[in-house]
Amino acid sequence: MFMRITLLLLVFLPAVHTFTTMYRPTKFLSPLLRPSRLFSTPRSSSSSRPPPKPGLLQQLPAFQPPNEHLNACQKKIQYMKPDPLIKNAKLRAQKQSSLKLQTLTTLLSKPLNERQKRWHQTFQNLHPFDDVVLRLTISNRVKIDGIELFSTMSKVDDGRKRIVKLGKELSGEVKKCERTKDVNDFTDDAVDQLLKLYKSTISPTLPYLNSYHKLLRTTPLYDFTSPTLLLIGAPNVGKSSLVRKLSSGKPEVNDYSFTTKSVTIGHKWLIKKDEWGGEDRVRCQVMDSPGVLLREGKANDMEELTVKSAELLPTAVMFVWDLSKGNQGTSSFEVQKKARETLREKFPRRPWFDVITKVDVLEEEDQNMVEEVERICGRNGEKLHMVSAITGEGLEEVEVEVEKVLTEVGEVLQVL
Ligand SMILES: Nc1nc2c(ncn2[C@@H]2O[C@H](COP(=O)(O)OP(=O)(O)OP(=O)(O)O)[C@@H](O)[C@H]2O)c(=O)[nH]1
Numbered sequence: 001m002f003m004r005i006t007l008l009l010l011v012f013l014p015a016v017h018t019f020t021t022m023y024r025p026t027k028f029l030s031p032l033l034r035p036s037r038l039f040s041t042p043r044s045s046s047s048s049r050p051p052p053k054p055g056l057l058q059q060l061p062a063f064q065p066p067n068e069h070l071n072a073c074q075k076k077i078q079y080m081k082p083d084p085l086i087k088n089a090k091l092r093a094q095k096q097s098s099l100k101l102q103t104l105t106t107l108l109s110k111p112l113n114e115r116q117k118r119w120h121q122t123f124q125n126l127h128p129f130d131d132v133v134l135r136l137t138i139s140n141r142v143k144i145d146g147i148e149l150f151s152t153m154s155k156v157d158d159g160r161k162r163i164v165k166l167g168k169e170l171s172g173e174v175k176k177c178e179r180t181k182d183v184n185d186f187t188d189d190a191v192d193q194l195l196k197l198y199k200s201t202i203s204p205t206l207p208y209l210n211s212y213h214k215l216l217r218t219t220p221l222y223d224f225t226s227p228t229l230l231l232i233g234a235p236n237v238g239k240s241s242l243v244r245k246l247s248s249g250k251p252e253v254n255d256y257s258f259t260t261k262s263v264t265i266g267h268k269w270l271i272k273k274d275e276w277g278g279e280d281r282v283r284c285q286v287m288d289s290p291g292v293l294l295r296e297g298k299a300n301d302m303e304e305l306t307v308k309s310a311e312l313l314p315t316a317v318m319f320v321w322d323l324s325k326g327n328q329g330t331s332s333f334e335v336q337k338k339a340r341e342t343l344r345e346k347f348p349r350r351p352w353f354d355v356i357t358k359v360d361v362l363e364e365e366d367q368n369m370v371e372e373v374e375r376i377c378g379r380n381g382e383k384l385h386m387v388s389a390i391t392g393e394g395l396e397e398v399e400v401e402v403e404k405v406l407t408e409v410g411e412v413l414q415v416l
């Protein structure tokens with residue numbers, strides 16, 4: 001048993017090594033090596049940061065929509081009362097005006113500052129996997145409409161600073177008013193100036209941050225304590241169809257390439273009988289991923305997400321092949337073989353098995369490719385299964401294999 005776990009630990013050492021070389025060990029190793037710390041004892045020392053938790057991107061606070069925010073601020077300053085202890089009418093009006101402008105400035109700017117700070121702090125303490133998800137989400141969005149997250153945050157922050165500066169100036173200027181009536185006119189005008197500045201700087205940009213909030217809230221939520229199986233394969237080979245069969249995950253299935261554009265996580269229970277006749281239930285994750293072609297060893301954003309999932313998360317891998325004619329246009333046998341070789345070379349000791357899917361439409365003449373896949377797997381003793389997500393043929397055997405590798409990963413995670 002001890003030997004087995006030691007061997008399995010070695011299996012994940014490359015992943016752990018990547019974490020240590022790419023990130024400060026305290027930032028990432030501790031949750032892996034001492035999971036209990038992650039959930040129980042927050043550290044008191046301010047110099048050592050707490051280890052990153054999963055799910056931070058999904059918990060970012062949203063910004064109040066600009067119109068709602070403006071209305072709420074205006075309502076709040078409407079009912080500010082003058083100070084009855086000040087007998088002089090002009091001074092009383094000046095103090096009320098100054099307070100009103102200071103309050104409005106704070107109401108307009110403080111929530112923006114607080115939320116922006118929370119966002120920045122979150123981004124600085126992300127788990128490496130979430131870091132990649134964030135980077136790829138941004139680069140994807142930039143391709144669609146050119147809206148970049150950090151420059152949008154800077155724009156909002158510039159607007160906020162201008163509001164704070166103007167608010168300070170205006171609340172000081174009220175002292176220059178010579179008559180009580182002037183104070184009232186000045187206040188109305190100053191409130192107007194602050195609202196206008198918000199409308200011209202914050203209102204047009206803030207919705208972009210909220211649309212990022214929406215995007216990031218729906219990014220995959222990975223649980224580091226659950227054993228995970230990652231399905232990898234070329235586009236359109238049938239990965240998502242298998243994820244739907246093997247777990248609670250319901251990724252989209254379509255007859256075109258790159259249907260899956262992000263990782264989707266489904267769940268599955270691993271049920272083990274204990275020595276007393278009872279049951280031990282372990283919640284596992286089954287992860288779908290965008291198709292990989294890895295032409296000339298290069299990865300586009302979506303392919304990078306798949307590769308990084310394997311690199312940064314301690315998962316087992318199911319490599320999915322499609323040898324049927326239907327998929328040969330996008331992912332020829334040679335392309336699939338190359339992608340498989342590249343990935344296996346990158347993750348040589350990962351718990352791994354191969355699956356040839358769509359066997360219901362395989363033809364006699366495809367047999368030589370099946371034999372070639374058998375040879376590839378046989379070289380390193382990887383298991384190979386034949387399956388059809390449509391007819392269910394071979395699914396039981398694949399399920400047994402899935403449970404086996406998930407159990408292996410579970411044993412490693414218990415020791416880490
Ligand atoms: N005949 C047959 N068709 C299948 C099988 N599995 C999947 N398909 C079909 O193959 C097509 C692609 O299936 P998906 O599960 O979306 O494939 P994918 O690998 O997730 O595709 P991407 O997300 O685009 O990379 C769909 O039309 C499926 O209905 C199978 O076992 N037999």
Ligand SMILES: [Mg+2]
Binds near residue numbers: 241
């Ligand atoms: Mg898919």
